[in-house]
Amino acid sequence: MAEPRIAVLVSLGRHPVSGAVRWSRNDGAALALARRLGGASVAVLHAGDPDEPALRGYLALGAPCVQTIDVPRDRDVLDPLAALLSDYALVLCGSRGESGMGSGLLPYLLAQRLGRPLLPNVLSAQLAGGAVRARQFLPKGRRRDMEADLPALLTVHPAAPFEPRYAYARERAGRVLPVAAPAQAAPLADAWRIEPADARPRKLAAPERRSGRDRLLAATAMASRGGEVIQHGSPEDKARAVLAYLRTHNLVDY
Known part of the structure; x- marks a missing residue:
């Protein structure tokens, strides 16, 4: 039986002290979990600027290649991602953006578009035949075991075990490759306003x-x-x- 194809969605984060653009810790934890499940054959995808230097941070964390979809800031990333992920049995990503006031809805919208179950706030997971078993984070130290048939999506909680091992040699050996994918204009793109994030309400x-x-x-x-x-x-x-x-x-x- 062939091994299920696994993909990880990665985004850009910001250093908590300097504010410099870097790899996102939440997505780094998702990458570490995916590598434990599927070894080195995990596809890493990013929707955004393929020339962003911070993407090479994921190469240093162990991704041999980062595939990028060149989606302008005024376009919706949902349709391009759904087109590329239709052949993957398991998709992982962080539970939310590392900075700013992101809604965290992308995994849910993507699961709805692909017609797949979503397991949120995962701490650990393992593949069992045609299903994935995961342990979910709950408040006050509680945990819950869940299971879903493949194909499925997982969001990884920030408290998931993650020890970054940054290797400069892996960063230089890896590659960031652009991938062609359709990008459709978001319905409210003209009404968007981008500004620095302020204090949370x-x-x-x-x-x-x-x-x-x-x-x-x-x-x-x-x-x-x-x-x-x-x-x-x-x-x-x-x-x-x-x-x-x-x-x-x-x-x-x-």
Whole structure:
């Protein structure tokens, strides 16, 4: 039985201190996981400028070649990626961009376009016949085992085991190759505005009215925080319940 074809989607990140463009740690973790699954025969794909020097960082991490799709900044990368990934049984990528205010929707849109299951926030994975088994990251130290039939997509969580081994010799020996692929204009390309990322918006949160002991117990135990789970009723009833909660805690003024 032939080994399944594996591909890794990589993007560009920024150094947390200097802000210099570099390889993305999240996608580097996805590359390390893919190499453990498929050895050295893993395809590495990037949609963007093929002349970007930072892409050579993935060569130093062990990718023998980085295939690049020259997609302008005002074009959508979804269709070109879907066209190239249709023949791959397993696609991996980081769970989100390393900097900026990215939506993190690309893996979900790609899975929808290809008609494949998506396993999010993966820490480890292994191939078992015609399926992939993965361990998923959950809050408060919890983990969950999942399985999906191939072909499938995986997003790798930032907490996945990853020890970068940067080798200058591999960087010089590897190649960055352009790949021809159709690029279609995004519907809202003319309305996009690119600007430096500012501070993240503050999340709405109800004020804490518990003692320090109660807050510590809530952080260390799976105790209820006083919320309400609404499983039945119409969407209008659920919306009224959410609005009533916001009004109770003075999070909205109407």
